[in-house]
Amino acid sequence: MKYFLIYLFLEVMVSVNAASAIGAVATFVELVLSALIGFILLANMRVTLMQNLSALMQGEISLQSFQRLNLWTIVGAILLILPGFLGDIVGLLLQFSSIVTLLVAKFLHVKEDNQYPPHHFKQGKEDEIIDVEVIDDDHRIK
Numbered sequence: 001m002k003y004f005l006i007y008l009f010l011e012v013m014v015s016v017n018a019a020s021a022i023g024a025v026a027t028f029v030e031l032v033l034s035a036l037i038g039f040i041l042l043a044n045m046r047v048t049l050m051q052n053l054s055a056l057m058q059g060e061i062s063l064q065s066f067q068r069l070n071l072w073t074i075v076g077a078i079l080l081i082l083p084g085f086l087g088d089i090v091g092l093l094l095q096f097s098s099i100v101t102l103l104v105a106k107f108l109h110v111k112e113d114n115q116y117p118p119h120h121f122k123q124g125k126e127d128e129i130i131d132v133e134v135i136d137d138d139h140r141i142k
Contacts, residue, residue, distance in 0.1 A: 038080030
C-alpha cells in the first residue's frame with residue numbers, strides 16, 4: 001500500500017510539472033496518444049508473444065524469462081493506457097526487454113535460471129551421456 005501511495009504522489013508531481021511546462025492542449029494530446037499506443041500494444045501482443053516463444057524454443061531465454069517478459073510487456077501497455085506522465089515513461093521503458101531484464105535483476109534480485117537447458121525441445125537421442133574413464137599406464141614423468 002505504501003508503494004502505491006508513493007507512486008501516486010510521484011505521478012501527481014510529475015504530471016503537474018509536465019502539464020504546466022507543455023500546456024493543456026499538449027497534455028491532452030499526450031494522454032490520448034499514449035492511450036492509443038497502449039491499446040495498439042495490447043492488440044498486437046500476439047506478435048510479441050510469438051517472438052518470445054521463438055526465443056524460448058531456440059533456447060535463448062528460459063521459461064521464467066519468457067513469462068516475465070510477457071508479463072512486463074502487458075503491464076507496460078496498461079501503464080500507457082492509464083493517464084499520467086510517470087506511468088507513460090515507465091510503460092515505454094517496460095516495452096524494451098533489455099531494460100526489463102536489467103530492472104528485474106537489479107531491483108527484484110531475481111537470478112536467471114539457465115543452468116538447466118529446456119529438455120522438452122530436444123530431438124532424438126541427444127540427451128544420452130556416455131561416461132568414459134581413461135587410465136594412463138605410462139607412469140613416467142615427461
